Amino acid sequence: MRRSLSLGVAVGLYGASFGAAAAAAGFSVVQACATSLLVFTGASQFALASVLGAGGSVGAGVASSVLLGGRNGLYAVILKESVPAARWRRVVAAQVTIDESTAVATTSPRGLEPVGFWWTGLTVYAVWNLSTLVGAASASAIDPKAFGLDGAVGAAFLGLLWPRLRDHGRVALLGALLALVAVPLTPPGVPVLVAGLAVLPSLVKR
Amino acid sequence: MIWAGVLLTAAGCFGFKLAGWTVPSTVLERPLLRRGATLLPVALLAALVVTQVLAEGRSLVVDARVVSLAVGALCLWRRLPFLVVVVAAAAAAALVRLL
Numbered sequence: 208m209r210r211s212l213s214l215g216v217a218v219g220l221y222g223a224s225f226g227a228a229a230a231a232a233g234f235s236v237v238q239a240c241a242t243s244l245l246v247f248t249g250a251s252q253f254a255l256a257s258v259l260g261a262g263g264s265v266g267a268g269v270a271s272s273v274l275l276g277g278r279n280g281l282y283a284v285i286l287k288e289s290v291p292a293a294r295w296r297r298v299v300a301a302q303v304t305i306d307e308s309t310a311v312a313t314t315s316p317r318g319l320e321p322v323g324f325w326w327t328g329l330t331v332y333a334v335w336n337l338s339t340l341v342g343a344a345s346a347s348a349i350d351p352k353a354f355g356l357d358g359a360v361g362a363a364f365l366g367l368l369w370p371r372l373r374d375h376g377r378v379a380l381l382g383a384l385l386a387l388v389a390v391p392l393t394p395p396g397v398p399v400l401v402a403g404l405a406v407l408p409s410l411v412k413r
Numbered sequence: 414m415i416w417a418g419v420l421l422t423a424a425g426c427f428g429f430k431l432a433g434w435t436v437p438s439t440v441l442e443r444p445l446l447r448r449g450a451t452l453l454p455v456a457l458l459a460a461l462v463v464t465q466v467l468a469e470g471r472s473l474v475v476d477a478r479v480v481s482l483a484v485g486a487l488c489l490w491r492r493l494p495f496l497v498v499v500v501a502a503a504a505a506a507a508l509v510r511l512l
Contacts, residue, residue: 213496238415245423255422265418272418273425281453283433284446292434301430306461310454355506358481361465362502365482368458369489375455382456383463390468398468402460406452410445 208326211311214363215330221360222335225252226342232256239343243336248305250399251276275400282309289313289320303328310367381405477509 222243229239234256246252251272259268283304290312292300308328315323372379382405389398466478485502493501 210495213494213499216499234415238419242419242422245419246426248426251422251426255418259415259418265414265421268418269421269425272422273429276422276426277429278453278457279426280429280433283430284436285451285454287434297434298431301434302427304430304433306454306457310458313454353507353510355477355481355503355508355510357465358478358485358506359499359503361462361478361482362485362488363495363499364458364461364465365485366489366495366498368455368462371455371458375452378452378455379459382459385456386460386463387467387473390464390473391471393471395464395468395470398464399457399460402456403453405456405459406449409452410449 208322211323211326212330214307214311214366215327215334221249221356222338223342224356225249225256225335226339226344228253229256229339230343232259234259234343236340236343240336240340243339246272246276247302247332247335248276248279249335250306254395275397278306278400278403279304279309282306285309286312286320286324290324291321300324300328303332305331307331307363307367314367314370378405378409381408477506480509481506 225243226236226239229242229252230236234242242252242255246255254275255268255272259265283301286300286304286309290300303325305328308324308331311327312320312324368379382402385405386398386402389401393401462482466482467473467475481502484505485498488498488501
């Protein structure tokens with residue numbers, strides 16, 4: 208639970224930079240907040256803002272954004288095994304099914320997966336939306352970099368990866384390499400998807 | 414136009430999330446899918462670490478974020494609490510940028 212809260216705060220605070228990025232891309236404060244409330248999956252939100260802000264079409268923005276959000280569906284498939292949710296709770300669970308809540312849930316001790324999932328999902332949701340409002344409203348006034356928030360998010364991702372490195376180190380290494388190669392070749396957000404190909408060798412082997 | 418983008422993206426992203434929660438369990442019993450579902454987050458998290466720390470748009474840059482990651486890794490290796498890891502990493506980048 209403490210892990211959930213601290214990750215929630217760290218990642219959620221980064222929402223301020225989304226708010227600022229959205230404002231810079233021409234989103235109104237209401238539009239920026241609506242994006243965080245309704246879309247609620249960071250990479251997709253940044254993708255949408257960056258494509259629209261660069262003068263890209265709505266179609267291009269939505270396509271790259273939804274493609275990035277596809278992984279959340281796979282997360283739900285994993286989560287369903289350890290996190291019980293029926294009917295309307297499933298709808299709420301779906302909305303907070305993101306990188307962070309999935310990562311915390313799947314690395315929680317056996318039996319504690321629902322605690323990790325709900326605490327992380329709801330904490331990040333609350334802080335992400337509040338910080339989007341703050342970031343969008345004060346736009347350029349807030350500088351997440353001056354507070355080192357970008358570095359903190361990287362360390363948070365490493366913290367989530369850490370317990371899996373022992374068993375799946377090779378997949379992690381290959382994923383990281385693929386992403387690095389893809390950064391200069393593809394638009395922001397896509398390298399993470401390209402890295403997903405790192406699982407193929409392990410799947411073919413069996 | 415922005416509203417159209419926001420609403421379509423929201424619908425698409427939520428659709429994927431909900432579909433994952435409502436797909437019948439029988440489809441999920443395939444070992445290949447299970448193994449893929451276990452490994453995919455590992456690859457994506459590793460990619461998120463390096464892109465978060467090294468990517469700036471389409472270029473790779475080494476800046477204060479690398480110091481953050483190193484401090485974070487040191488904290489993780491010392492088995493320090495997650496909050497300490499994150500706060501120390503943020504402080505490291507903020508400090509480097511101040512200097």
